Amino acid sequence: MGTKSSDGAVLSETTDPTHGVDEEPVVEIVAREDFSDVTFLLEFRHPMMAKAAKPGQFVIVIAREHGERIPLTIADFDRDKGTITLVIQAVGKTTKEMQQTCQTGTTLFSVVGPMGEPSHIGNAGKVICVGGGLGAAPVFPQARAFKENGAYVIGVIGFRNRDLVFWEDKFREYCDEFIICSDDGSVGIKGLVTDGIKLAMEKHDDIDEVIAIGPPIMMKACAETTRPKAIKTTVSLNPIMVDGTGMCGGCRVKVGDRIQFACVDGPDFDGHQVDFDDLMNRLKRFAEEEKLAVERWSETCRAEKVS
Ligand SMILES: Cc1cc2nc3c(=O)[nH]c(=O)nc-3n(C[C@H](O)[C@H](O)[C@H](O)COP(=O)(O)OP(=O)(O)OC[C@H]3O[C@@H](n4cnc5c(N)ncnc54)[C@H](O)[C@@H]3O)c2cc1C
Ligand code: FES
Numbered sequence: 001m002g003t004k005s006s007d008g009a010v011l012s013e014t015t016d017p018t019h020g021v022d023e024e025p026v027v028e029i030v031a032r033e034d035f036s037d038v039t040f041l042l043e044f045r046h047p048m049m050a051k052a053a054k055p056g057q058f059v060i061v062i063a064r065e066h067g068e069r070i071p072l073t074i075a076d077f078d079r080d081k082g083t084i085t086l087v088i089q090a091v092g093k094t095t096k097e098m099q100q101t102c103q104t105g106t107t108l109f110s111v112v113g114p115m116g117e118p119s120h121i122g123n124a125g126k127v128i129c130v131g132g133g134l135g136a137a138p139v140f141p142q143a144r145a146f147k148e149n150g151a152y153v154i155g156v157i158g159f160r161n162r163d164l165v166f167w168e169d170k171f172r173e174y175c176d177e178f179i180i181c182s183d184d185g186s187v188g189i190k191g192l193v194t195d196g197i198k199l200a201m202e203k204h205d206d207i208d209e210v211i212a213i214g215p216p217i218m219m220k221a222c223a224e225t226t227r228p229k230a231i232k233t234t235v236s237l238n239p240i241m242v243d244g245t246g247m248c249g250g251c252r253v254k255v256g257d258r259i260q261f262a263c264v265d266g267p268d269f270d271g272h273q274v275d276f277d278d279l280m281n282r283l284k285r286f287a288e289e290e291k292l293a294v295e296r297w298s299e300t301c302r303a304e305k306v307s
Helices: 047-052 093-101 133-148 168-174 193-203 216-229 276-283 287-306
Strands: 010-012 029-034 039-045 058-062 069-073 076-078 083-089 110-115 126-132 152-159 177-182 209-213 232-236 252-255 258-261 268-270
Touching: 047 076, 047 083, 047 110, 058 083, 069 083, 076 133, 083 093, 083 133, 126 133, 126 193, 126 216, 133 152, 133 168, 133 209, 133 232, 152 168, 152 193, 168 177, 177 193, 193 216, 209 216, 216 232, 216 276, 252 268, 252 276
Parallel strands: 126 152, 126 209, 152 177, 209 232
Antiparallel strands: 010 110, 029 039, 039 083, 058 069, 058 110, 076 083, 232 268, 252 258
16 A cells, blocks of 8 residues: 655655555545535545645545646644545646546545655744635645644635635634635625735734745735735645656755755745746646547547547
């Protein structure tokens, strides 16, 4: 059932049944929940990984044999149940395919993790945990860890509209204050997460740290909001990753005057030092290939439906 590194992390897990004559696929999906037509939750069973997982880490999933490797943040873990939770947005070929095929009772071909440096949950007295859209999921374990460490936690979560909101109850359980922001004002305050941060900063002049996770443009805006007051701001970067082990260089990011690999040096970095424009440019590198892959896959799906 996977191999272990010297520090106890689970390095690899394969579900390939050909690996052992009697071996059955083991990474079973035990729960699925759909939050909207593009966002869904998968919970899979992996007791060893659940034991090793820490906030801020991610896994690399291959959903089916010969499938693509994709990094996904550990949005939650339950050591008692031995499960890991992922929240996925169907944006391209692989995630759309997973949205169709990954159901409760099915299996994932391979999951590697937990990977990356865990978030530093220090002894901050007061923190703002900010999640934009899908970013609400990965920021949740950090909010919980800060709360469990005794911090006063202010949650600021932003969505386009009321229909996209998820995990409000989970955040309310661990946040001392909770602000929902929506683009259209259909829930919470009308505005962006940066408006939520400003509200919290006006009320509290003793914020020690802001943790912001979401699209790069959002994290950049959060970092600019806190910069004038020099509040430590940590962001979680999502560059394109291939191996996830520091070997390919695909995930390199500019942080201050240093080049870092997000998969092994991060994914958390000092938001005031990150070159977000470089990150956003690098994320666009394969746009044409990604578009073609979705088109080809959609065509195959249509042909399968007809036949
Ligand atoms: C550390 C990390 C954690 C992540 N956590 C989550 C998560 O919890 N939930 C979630 O929905 N998404 C997460 N992502 C992004 C997710 O990996 C991509 O959305 C996914 O790989 C897209 O694959 P696709 O074939 O569906 O789409 P594609 O059409 O191939 O790509 C869509 C967009 O996703 C990005 N992307 C594509 N391939 C990769 C790759 N190998 N690595 C990273 N980004 C890629 C690119 O920006 C691209 O424009 C995370 C990425 C990183 C680096
Ligand atoms: S993904 Fe290859 S070096 Fe980080």
